[in-house]
Amino acid sequence: MIYTCTLNPSVDYIVHVDELRIGELNRAVKTLTFPGGKGINVSRVLKRLGIESTALGFIGGFTGAFIIEQLQSENITCDFVEVPGNTRINVKLKSGKETEINGQGPMIQPEHEAEFMEKIRALTENDIVVLAGSIPSSLSPDVYGKIIDEAKKVKAKVVVDTSGPALKSLLMRKAFLAKPNHKELAELFDTTFHSKDEIMVYGRRLVELGVENVIVSMAGNGAFYFNREMTLFAEAPKGTVKNSVGAGDSMVAGFLAAYTSGKSLEEAFAYSVASGSATAFSEDLCTKDCVEQLVHEVNVMRF
Numbered sequence: 001m002i003y004t005c006t007l008n009p010s011v012d013y014i015v016h017v018d019e020l021r022i023g024e025l026n027r028a029v030k031t032l033t034f035p036g037g038k039g040i041n042v043s044r045v046l047k048r049l050g051i052e053s054t055a056l057g058f059i060g061g062f063t064g065a066f067i068i069e070q071l072q073s074e075n076i077t078c079d080f081v082e083v084p085g086n087t088r089i090n091v092k093l094k095s096g097k098e099t100e101i102n103g104q105g106p107m108i109q110p111e112h113e114a115e116f117m118e119k120i121r122a123l124t125e126n127d128i129v130v131l132a133g134s135i136p137s138s139l140s141p142d143v144y145g146k147i148i149d150e151a152k153k154v155k156a157k158v159v160v161d162t163s164g165p166a167l168k169s170l171l172m173r174k175a176f177l178a179k180p181n182h183k184e185l186a187e188l189f190d191t192t193f194h195s196k197d198e199i200m201v202y203g204r205r206l207v208e209l210g211v212e213n214v215i216v217s218m219a220g221n222g223a224f225y226f227n228r229e230m231t232l233f234a235e236a237p238k239g240t241v242k243n244s245v246g247a248g249d250s251m252v253a254g255f256l257a258a259y260t261s262g263k264s265l266e267e268a269f270a271y272s273v274a275s276g277s278a279t280a281f282s283e284d285l286c287t288k289d290c291v292e293q294l295v296h297e298v299n300v301m302r303f
């Protein structure tokens, strides 16, 4: 079973305005509301791709109730720890450019963290646990480290999709898969990239540090895949971007969906890129039909 952990889920409130005028009254031309947070997005895409998962994390209040209702309507199993306070609302402003304002989220008390850790201890070696998104400020920045250590004790595979200090602290813990975007990779090594060659150097470094499979996404410029034996690159399919929120999460889901269905790593990478782009070309997350159309346009090159 795949378990996704979203420690700080969100209701994503997508607001389209023709032109954003700061300091003035703006009227939306369209609004959309989705259950969000990176792990939840992974669960939603997995479901669309025909793979079951259980969504774990902390949830609370009327916003939390909305998320659970939406996930249940999509037949996604939820096993969240309920906390007092409201799950955050993340505002995604679309006005030609995409501007995001992510909320803070509720306080997580030690007893809630302990209840969550019990669920991690119950994993088995047949499970994959996906750690995705930011860590609530009330939890220790090393909480992902603690989760990985527990997951490793039972030999579950760990997938990491986070950034900043949280990602840095995980590198030595030998994750199964990490998917930074190129900016997150640069930040991790305190550098800036001027070429794809530089991205390759640092992507391979993540593998040397112990991550088994590394995908480095570069939005419309495609993605790299690295493991000990090979480096792959794929251009992103061309299309009209409607909403890139969740494109990275869709890549993680696409890779896991193909991998757990017995596809080769190359095929899983192609499916991952197609899933990311299919989401970028959709209002909500990708559909399986869209992914399967786009995967034919993904040409994987070996280095």
Ligand SMILES: Nc1ncnc2c1ncn2[C@@H]1O[C@H](COP(=O)(O)OP(=O)(O)OP(=O)(O)O)[C@@H](O)[C@H]1O
Binding pocket: 180, 181, 182, 217, 218, 219, 220, 221, 222, 223, 236, 237, 238, 239, 241, 244, 245, 246, 247, 248, 249, 250, 251, 272, 273, 274, 275, 276, 277, 278, 280
């Ligand atoms: N403009 C685009 N055109 C085509 N594909 C895109 C575009 N933007 C994103 N994608 C697809 O989505 C994948 C992930 O994009 P990106 O690198 O932006 O991830 P991310 O920064 O983790 O995204 P997010 O945090 O918004 O989920 C890319 O590898 C590509 O396949």
Ligand SMILES: O=P(O)(O)OC[C@@]1(O)O[C@H](CO)[C@@H](O)[C@@H]1O
Binding pocket: 008, 010, 012, 035, 036, 037, 038, 041, 090, 102, 132, 133, 134, 135, 245, 246, 247, 248, 249
């Ligand atoms: O604040 P975090 O946890 O870093 O990111 C949360 C978030 O921006 O990521 C998802 C897209 O990847 C959205 O559904 C959600 O709003």
